[in-house]
Amino acid sequence: MTKLTLQRSADALRRHKARGANSALILPLIEGAAPHDPALAAAAKAARFTAKAGEVLAVPGAHGFTILAGIGAGEAISDWEAGGGAGMAAAAGRAHAVLLADGASPEQAAGFAAGALLNAWRFTALRDASKDKDAPPASVTLAVASPATVELAWKRAVAALRGVLLARDLVAEPGNRLNPASFAERLRALRDFGLKVEVLEGKRLTALGMGALCAVGGGAEHGPRLVVLHWPGKLKAAPVAFVGKGVCFDTGGISIKPAAGMEEMRGDMAGAAAAAGAMLTLALRQSPAPAVAVLALAENAIGAASYRPGDILRSYSGKTIEVLDTDAEGRLILADALAYTAARFKPRAMIDLATLTGSIITALGHHRAGVFGNDEALTAALMAAGEGVAEPLWPMPIDDEHREVLKSDIADLRQCALAGSGAWGGRFLPDACHAAAFLREFVGGTTWAHLDIAGVEAREEAAPLGPKGATGFGVRLLDRLVAMRFERDT
Amino acid sequence: MPDITFVKSALPRSGALVLLLAEGAPLAGLAKAAEEATGGGLSRGLEAAKFKGSKGQSCTLWAPGAGLAKIVAIGLGKADALDAQGAENAGGAALVAVQQEREAVLAADGLTPALAASVAMGARLRSYRFDRYRTTEKEEDKPKLERIALASTEATKTKAAFAPMQAIADGVFLTRDLVSEPPNVLTPTEMAERCKALEKLGVEVDIIGPREMKRLGFGALLGVAQGSAQEPRMVTMKWMGAPKGKKQKPLAFIGKGVTFDTGGISIKPAGGMEDMKWDMAGAGTVIGLMAALAGRKAKADVIGMVGLVENMPSATAQRPGDVVKSYSGQTVEVINTDAEGRLVLADVMWYCQEKYDPRFMVDLATLTGAIIIALGHERAGLFSNDDTLATHVKEAGSAVGEKAWRMPLGDAYDKQIKSDIADMKNVGGRPGGSITAAQFIQRFVNGKPWAHLDIAGTAWSSKDAPTVPKGATAYGVRMLDRMVADHYEC
Numbered sequence: 001m002t003k004l005t006l007q008r009s010a011d012a013l014r015r016h017k018a019r020g021a022n023s024a025l026i027l028p029l030i031e032g033a034a035p036h037d038p039a040l041a042a043a044a045k046a047a048r049f050t051a052k053a054g055e056v057l058a059v060p061g062a063h064g065f066t067i068l069a070g071i072g073a074g075e076a077i078s079d080w081e082a083g084g085g086a087g088m089a090a091a092a093g094r095a096h097a098v099l100l101a102d103g104a105s106p107e108q109a110a111g112f113a114a115g116a117l118l119n120a121w122r123f124t125a126l127r128d129a130s131k132d133k134d135a136p137p138a139s140v141t142l143a144v145a146s147p148a149t150v151e152l153a154w155k156r157a158v159a160a161l162r163g164v165l166l167a168r169d170l171v172a173e174p175g176n177r178l179n180p181a182s183f184a185e186r187l188r189a190l191r192d193f194g195l196k197v198e199v200l201e202g203k204r205l206t207a208l209g210m211g212a213l214c215a216v217g218g219g220a221e222h223g224p225r226l227v228v229l230h231w232p233g234k235l236k237a238a239p240v241a242f243v244g245k246g247v248c249f250d251t252g253g254i255s256i257k258p259a260a261g262m263e264e265m266r267g268d269m270a271g272a273a274a275a276a277g278a279m280l281t282l283a284l285r286q287s288p289a290p291a292v293a294v295l296a297l298a299e300n301a302i303g304a305a306s307y308r309p310g311d312i313l314r315s316y317s318g319k320t321i322e323v324l325d326t327d328a329e330g331r332l333i334l335a336d337a338l339a340y341t342a343a344r345f346k347p348r349a350m351i352d353l354a355t356l357t358g359s360i361i362t363a364l365g366h367h368r369a370g371v372f373g374n375d376e377a378l379t380a381a382l383m384a385a386g387e388g389v390a391e392p393l394w395p396m397p398i399d400d401e402h403r404e405v406l407k408s409d410i411a412d413l414r415q416c417a418l419a420g421s422g423a424w425g426g427r428f429l430p431d432a433c434h435a436a437a438f439l440r441e442f443v444g445g446t447t448w449a450h451l452d453i454a455g456v457e458a459r460e461e462a463a464p465l466g467p468k469g470a471t472g473f474g475v476r477l478l479d480r481l482v483a484m485r486f487e488r489d490t
Numbered sequence: 491m492p493d494i495t496f497v498k499s500a501l502p503r504s505g506a507l508v509l510l511l512a513e514g515a516p517l518a519g520l521a522k523a524a525e526e527a528t529g530g531g532l533s534r535g536l537e538a539a540k541f542k543g544s545k546g547q548s549c550t551l552w553a554p555g556a557g558l559a560k561i562v563a564i565g566l567g568k569a570d571a572l573d574a575q576g577a578e579n580a581g582g583a584a585l586v587a588v589q590q591e592r593e594a595v596l597a598a599d600g601l602t603p604a605l606a607a608s609v610a611m612g613a614r615l616r617s618y619r620f621d622r623y624r625t626t627e628k629e630e631d632k633p634k635l636e637r638i639a640l641a642s643t644e645a646t647k648t649k650a651a652f653a654p655m656q657a658i659a660d661g662v663f664l665t666r667d668l669v670s671e672p673p674n675v676l677t678p679t680e681m682a683e684r685c686k687a688l689e690k691l692g693v694e695v696d697i698i699g700p701r702e703m704k705r706l707g708f709g710a711l712l713g714v715a716q717g718s719a720q721e722p723r724m725v726t727m728k729w730m731g732a733p734k735g736k737k738q739k740p741l742a743f744i745g746k747g748v749t750f751d752t753g754g755i756s757i758k759p760a761g762g763m764e765d766m767k768w769d770m771a772g773a774g775t776v777i778g779l780m781a782a783l784a785g786r787k788a789k790a791d792v793i794g795m796v797g798l799v800e801n802m803p804s805a806t807a808q809r810p811g812d813v814v815k816s817y818s819g820q821t822v823e824v825i826n827t828d829a830e831g832r833l834v835l836a837d838v839m840w841y842c843q844e845k846y847d848p849r850f851m852v853d854l855a856t857l858t859g860a861i862i863i864a865l866g867h868e869r870a871g872l873f874s875n876d877d878t879l880a881t882h883v884k885e886a887g888s889a890v891g892e893k894a895w896r897m898p899l900g901d902a903y904d905k906q907i908k909s910d911i912a913d914m915k916n917v918g919g920r921p922g923g924s925i926t927a928a929q930f931i932q933r934f935v936n937g938k939p940w941a942h943l944d945i946a947g948t949a950w951s952s953k954d955a956p957t958v959p960k961g962a963t964a965y966g967v968r969m970l971d972r973m974v975a976d977h978y979e980c
Contacts, residue, residue: 365922
């Protein structure tokens with residue numbers, strides 16, 4: 001993570017000047033307002049810069065390299081984040097950046113810096129980035145009137161940031177490096193932050209009766225894992241539970257995917273990564289809320305031991321599942337993870353995250369994730385949390401017809417609708433709704449929501465809050481949800 | 491389709507008798523009379539059939555005595571939970587149970603006049619059949635039912651309550667006829683001709699053809715039409731039902747009427763293409779809606795407009811890459827000639843606003859396959875720039891069993907239809923396909939409250955529902971009629 005220091009603005013500005021062209025000064029600007037400095041005001045006017053949130057104007061001048069960063073109305077934290085992020089992007093290629101936020105509230109100042117650091121994330125573990133001309137500044141100063149008053153808000157922002165960056169790193173990791181075994185190892189390292197980590201694998205999973213998870217992961221060299229992360233919190237309450245789909249690589253299995261674009265399937269564990277990131281965040285900020293994350297890790301490989309279309313699996317819940325399409329594997333491993341989580345932890349609420357269906361991308365595109373569930377209040381809380389952290393959701397329905405198509409002749413249910421059974425020559429199936437209806441069969445009476453994050457787990461192009469690639473979508477949303485809803489006793 | 495008459499409750503001496511029985515209620519009225527006339531045979535038969543009166547349950551007692559050929563018992567569920575939809579569904583079930591009899595008495599004597607009328611409505615709606623092209627159907631396969639006598643305690647009141655429903659059912663049937671008609675019969679010209687039938691209900695019908703469209707500058711609509719040997723039409727239907735002195739701006743309903751959609755040069759796959767005869771269902775629905783409103787003399791001023799075209803590949807067809815100028819003046823780059831419905835709506839909607847300055851616009855269109863991938867067939871996608879209007883649409887739909895689901899709009903989606911050389915392009919890619927289609931249409935909304943119903947998944951049904959036989963559903967007629975009745979009549 002990019003290094004960030006909190007400094008009094010006078011000190012920070014002095015150092016900025018001393019660094020010359022190696023340092024960029026990022027100034028927040030409210031939409032429609034003019035900068036105090038006459039030269040900057042003239043530049044903004046000449047460039048017709050209106051300071052919409054996330055818009056920037058670079059102004060090289062007598063006082064060094066200044067970036068005007070639009071923060072919209074200057075109220076919402078998300079606007080400060082967008083401004084900080086876009087400002088940071090404009091500072092690329094400089095060694096240092098100073099974010100001046102001396103007029104902001106502590107939360108706004110922290111948001112300004114958080115945006116910048118989210119923008120500055122790069123996955124450089126596997127390439128030589130030393131010669132990148134557009135590398136983000138390696139160190140950032142948040143310049144405020146009184147560092148002590150911002151400290152608390154910043155600590156909280158850092159906790160969320162580190163969760164997001166963990167998730168992004170995991171999503172970016174390729175399938176040859178991040179397999180169920182190595183993923184579990186990396187999750188074990190979260191012990192350092194006060195999380196308890198359990199890894200269930202091999203015969204334990206078989207003995208527990210996780211027939212669905214074992215089948216999906218059975219074709220791979222590295223077998224499936226179920227990783228449980230515990231955060232004890234302080235409240236005497238049942239935990240809130242996150243359940244994540246962690247398919248380290250998804251070939252589709254016997255129902256193999258087309259070759260084009262298959263490399264993106266290294267990110268098919270983004271749900272598990274987000275859940276792990278959220279747990280790290282809760283631990284870092286010492287959330288009072290008890291929480292667990294149950295991560296179903298598997299590689300959906302094609303091999304002699306792969307499961308087949310037509311197979312019937314006995315899931316952890318006892319229900320049998322007829323497999324029609326081995327590429328609809330996410331819902332299978334979630335079925336076991338959800339039923340296990342519900343039975344073992346009796347959580348206050350259970351939220352699963354999964355890059356589950358292409359159908360949700362057709363439905364909502366890349367700008368919103370779909371949320372399904374059995375509890376309107378939880379869905380509404382998730383929606384509100386998502387809006388607050390620029391991870392927007394949209395509610396989607398589970399209708400009778402969606403359950404109807406999962407009826408099987410020879411098992412308790414089918415995993416998906418029969419291929420080709422959709423409208424207009426069989427091409428159109430609401431698979432995201434079918435998948436949600438399937439998952440609902442495994443949650444029992446638990447308060448539950450399902451986030452289908454396919455399409456938002458990675459960006460197609462750079463944005464203020466991050467470069468092209470992994471987004472860490474879900475981490476900040478879950479953190480905000482917990483803060484809003486689960487840190488009180490009832 | 492059988493006639494429905496309203497009679498005082500009296501036990502028939504022959505034929506079929508349908509009893510509507512609530513769960514756990516003692517036999518009363520006609521049921522009690524039947525019980526006595528059959529010497530207790532009714533209750534013994536019901537017991538033998540394990541009939542409890544639960545919702546949707548039914549059983550048939552053959553030759554129960556008292557000269558009757560059969561008694562059909564239909565469960566209503568708990569009497570105090572019976573609503574209009576439940577009564578309609580019972581009526582639909584009754585119709586199916588007696589279809590092979592010539593006459594039947596339907597005993598609704600335990601119900602209020604309003605609910606009894608709903609029973610009649612359900613029977614009426616379910617009795618629809620499109621058999622105009624069957625010439626060799628065997629006599630025994632045809633439904634024989636000629637007359638249903640609906641027996642109720644207050645026959646006059648029931649009949650009065652049914653009168654407006656009958657008008658709505660007529661509208662529904664008109665829509666179902668139009669949607670069922672094959673595309674070689676129902677060309678744009680023919681469809682426009684059929685609108686004239688509304689004149690005898692007091693609707694003013696105005697038709698324009700390609701010459702007038704060209705003069706007006708309907709470049710978007712004409713671009714779609716230019717590949718077909720069939721001339722396009724635009725039909726305006728005016729129902730001026732608001733009483734003098736209470737006139738407000740009119741309500742506007744606009745329908746997509748692509749009488750057959752081959753996709754044009756961007757031709758569709760062959761499988762399932764026959765379904766594209768109902769790509770005029772939006773227009774068909776508006777026409778049926780206007781018939782319903784006029785038929786029941788709705789106290790509102792309403793404009794119905796439909797754009798009718800056929801989308802054909804040919805030497806004169808529009809090409810991908812063409813740029814057309816819409817009536818609004820905005821230019822459109824046609825990337826995919828199979829995204830033609832929005833082009834038709836664009837011109838008709840802009841014209842509607844210029845000419846009639848409506849209070850709001852609701853458009854209906856079988857617009858995208860993406861909406862089926864998003865939601866399936868139980869709900870239409872609802873897009874709107876106005877929460878009040880959207881709520882009115884959605885709630886009216888729920889009240890009549892035509893459900894809608896709100897879908898998002900937003901700048902991020904709008905960006906997907908930016909064109910390099912024109913004001914917009916007509917497709918935004920697969921992600922969020924129905925949303926970008928709605929964004930396209932929204933660009934032709936000139937500051938008016940507007941709602942768009944994407945009915946691609948709901949216009950046609952592959953299975954029977956209680957009051958909707960499989961085939962053309964006329965989805966939207968009852969919903970929008972209800973919305974007008976609930977909120978927009980004087």
